[in-house]
Amino acid sequence: MKERWLWAGIIISSASWIGNSFYYQSKQIEHPIFLEHFYEASDDGKQYLKFYYLANRNDKEDVQSVRIKDAVLFPYSRDDFMSGENTPPVEQVYTHQDLKVFTVSLEDLLSQMNNKEAFSFNKIKVAMNNGQTFTADIGEVTINKTYKEGKILEQQIASSDNLSDIAIYQALKPITLTSISLPFDKETERLVSVKANTNQKALVQIKNNLSGDGPSSWLKHNEKNDDGFQLIAPHKKFSIRLKKKDWFEIVAKSKPNTAAFGEFSIKLHGTSQGKPAVSNVWVTLKPVLSQNDIDRIISKNGVREK
């Protein structure tokens, strides 16, 4: 083997190393990027708020704590025997970044709040374990006062996956539904589309099948009978009359290309026996993000300055 082959190989490998290193550096983010979240929670403190963020895979620094109004919170973990020692776990791996989740115990948050009234926030102050701090936009979180609603629709079956929430209700009283509203103004309207189904025959069949084959069978059934659904949009009046014991199905689907996480309720407005009535339908959004989604989020939020 001639020596010049060795030198040629070394030159190419150096070029490969330098080129890849520069490309790698150009893809690093300056500090963790928090994604958008739209969470509603009640002040009974039973919930956990999961804040998702992107962090460079090989960074030694990680999020240590977050400050939400008066409260300083460390990542919550189920096996939390040493508070503050936890590091947020990785949910998903991407080319240069990891998607991690910082879980906040609502109980912990509420116990540190001076003002116990309902509140909302859209920014958190993040402290890294190297002492660096920054403010992150996290979408919007509202903590509501717990209240008991007069039950008119009783949930019988519910199923959710990353892209949709399906629930079947039975009316406890006669009700006429006339509109829906979504929280966080227009923000959540761009995230989900809502459909309703009142095809009693199909819904009774689903209910009957459920005892036999389990939830997966009625989900498939659902897709087949999609023409029984009507799209219901916020701010648009409609009229769905339900007699007592009538069945009512509602499907909330993530719109394509949405990268926000959500846990909130859609409000169904109507009248029951002459009185205004409101029913809540709980929606959970947990998008599965592609590398393209991640690239888009990063290009919107900026990469590390050299």
Added chain:
Amino acid sequence: MRESFHKMFWGFLLILIEIHIVALDILPDPAGYYLVFSGIVMLKKDSPAVAKAKYLALGLVFLSIPAVFIQQNSMGSTAEKVFDLSFWPIYTQVIAILKLILVFYVFNILLDIARRKGDQQLCASARHRLIAYMAVMLILNITLPFTMNFIGTLVTAYTVLFLLLSLLAEIMFLLLLRKYRKIFSS
């Protein structure tokens, strides 16, 4: 000459094997390069490869001192955690390339010795191992940096395969040194 190959064999084995206890390599690379250096010094000095290999091995005795404290096979990430120095991966890469050049010269010394002895079989064996070693190491050095920017099971499988191949190439090189030691002990 037997003693010379004996030293080189142990020298390169010491460089190959890294056993880290806390942050220290208990089989330090500088000791390995020193053994290689002293092995080369014992050879006749009439080949240009001997002179080049000798100085390179001597240089590496000193240059590899920081490597005692880092794990080179972790691509510098451990080092970054311990030392917080961003030039560490560059250092590891430079050492790897210098070692590759040293092995190339040692192979050439071995080829030269086989040719002088007129042992065609030994010469062919050394030549094949030289080509295989250089091909694996150069392809690995050229392609491994791409793993910084690509992920996936295929990339992992490729990396594992080539790391195993490189280990095989190192073992073949060590066995060749042992073979020389055996041949020249008589």
